[in-house]
Every structure is written in C-alpha cells, then in structure tokens.
Amino acid sequence: MSGTNKDQIIFSSLKDSLAYHYKRGKGHLIRYALNRYRWYNQPKYQKTLDYPEHIDLELSSACNMKCPMCYTTTDEFKQKVPRKTMEWETIKKVLDEIGGNVFSIRLSLRGEPSLHKDFIRVMKYAKEVGIQEVSTLTNALKLNEQMMRDMIEAPLDWLTISVDGIDETYNRIRKPAKFDDLLTKLRRFKELKKEYGTQKPVIKIQSVWPAIKDNPQAYFDIFKPLADQVASNQLVDYLGKDGENQIQYQKNFSCPAVYQRLIIGSDGTVLMCHNDIYNEHPIGSVYDQTIKEIWNGAAMKKVRESHKNFKGVEDYSACKKCYLPRSLEEVEFTSLDNRKVQVNQFKGRAQEVGL
Secondary structure, three states, X not given: XXXXXXXXXXOOOHHHHHHHHHHHHOOOHHHHHHHHHHHHHHHHHOOOOOOOOEEEEOOEOOOOOOXXXXXXXXXXXXXXXXXOEOOHHHXXXXXXXXXXXXXXXXXXXXXXXXXXXXXXXXXXXXXXXXXOEEEXXXXXXXXXXXXXXXXXXXXXXXXXEEOOOOHHHHHHHOOOOOHHHHHHHHHHHHHHHHHHOOOOOXXXXXXXXXXXXXXXXXXXXXXXXXXXXXXXXXXXOOOOOOOHHHOOEOOOOOOOHHHXXXXXXXOOEEEOOOOOOOOOOEEEXXXXXXXXXXXXXXXXXXXXXXXXXXXXXXXXXXHHHOOOOEOEEEEEEEEEXXXXXXXXEEOOOOOOOOO
C-alpha cells in the first residue's frame, strides 16, 4: 500500500534510476532520504506528522490541449471543476505557512500549470520560503528557451514532461504539439543545463503505455540521452468507461495517499486526494483554514479511518473510480537493452487511447 505510482513502468536501468534520485535530491540529500523514508513508511504504519510531506498546488485547472484520454475534456469535468488559475494571494498564503514544514510541492494537478501568469514566480517564492523540492508536470507546449532559463534559475528541482508516443502518434494525441519541436526543446534544455553547470531540473519523460507498446525500445532510445528518467504509465480509466463488472479490486486495500500528500485545487478547495479529479470529496478550503488544520482535521481523519478499515472503495465514490485499488496482472518483456522490464496491467482495463 506504500506507493501511489502503481501504474508506472520505469524504463531506466537501476543505475540510471539511482543517479536520477541522487540528482533530484542534490543539495538536500539527507532530507530527501528522510522524505523517501516517510513517503513509504507513514502509510505502512498509518501515521502522520503535523504537516504532509508533499502538497500538490494546482496552478491551473485549464489546459491548452485536448488529449483523447484526458478527463479534462469531459462534460462532467467542465460542469464540476471551475476552469481557472489560482490567485497569487492564495498561493502566497499557502507557501508562507508550509515553508519549512513541507518538504515538496508540485505545481500541477489537472490542468497545464504554465498557463498561470506567475508560473515562474511561484517556483522562486517557494524556494525562498524554504520548500526544498519544487516540481511540476507540463505538456511542454509553452516551453521555450526563456522559460527553460527561468526554471534553471528559480531553481526548479524536477520537471516531468508528458510525451505520449513518438512521431505521428505523438502529433495525433498531443495536438497541436509537434514531436520534432519537442525534441528540439529537450536538446536545448540539456545544453542550457550544461551551460549553467547544473543538473536541475532533473527531467522525467513519460508516456501512456498504449502509445508506445508496439516499440518501447524506440521510445527509450530517443529519450534516454535527453532525460534523467524515462517511464510509462498504464492507461487509467479517467474517462469512466469501464463497467463495474470488468473492474477487479485488491482485497483489503488501504490508500497510501492520505498519509503522504494534500491536494489544493485552483479555486482554493482542498481535496481528499490527487485522484478526486471531479471535486467530489472536498475536505476544506485554504481561504478559511490553515493547512495544518485541514491535514489534521475531522474530514481527513474520517477518510483515513475508512481506509484503515478497508472501506474506502465503499465509502467514497472517488476511491471506487480510482486506479489505486484496482488489481494488476504482471507481464514481462525483454526489449529494453536486453533488460527484463516488468509491465503491470490493470485487470479488465482496455489499453487503447480514448478508452
């Protein structure tokens, strides 16, 4: 129950993965090691501290792409989630409280964070108040040389870029982005990091599995020289198309996320978890509560108690639709540099983009 990336396949070798974590934690390696320990062991022992180890701060719930497998394109999302960017004063209020108390923040959740006019300003301020690891995920459509320089100077610690497929597959899924343009950006980013004499931000490239499953080696060969880590994710049922009769759940599932991280939506609503994508289970608001109050409050304690009793899937609709409680089946392939790489697939889950 200790991980929240059960759908992820790491393509990088063990040696490269260890180097990735070293570079990611550089500058605060002892605290980073403690973070990793707490991340996996607080769920194991069902313990929390006064503050979470990590906070997801949704700078924008809006996106500049319409990918066929993404829930942000659905009518349900448009009806339930306000399309907006987070106000600067709200961001500042949160960061002022958690600086020195929370190890890491991620400036993304459902939308594209680079749409926020203060995207870089938030990174800089977070570091100023004492957040040790600042990361974000992007589709890289707005990424340009000035933004790369700003990220390096902020400094941003970790950047994940979603790259679904290669060549025309990428162009189709990630329209209007172009694959060749993306490669040019990544090559320039690598040059700039060398120019600045830094390894940060570490760059992770990831794809949904069906976009690359026919030739994962080709994907890996392209991105291994350009990124610090290369990975793939199983296609989660974000569109809600899987019928109840095809979903298989783990027995005695207890969610790790409720001991690890707190989620703040762009409208200031604090969500039960990072998979409550439709705002179904708000547990507070940063406008009238502190982060400490919400993390230790009655609503969050109720969620944890439900999962302690293995009732999360029964008690919360977001848990019932979440990928974390779903059972996996394991498949192995040997096509990555003659290394065996384990692929976990959700039982009963169609692995086709758009499903």
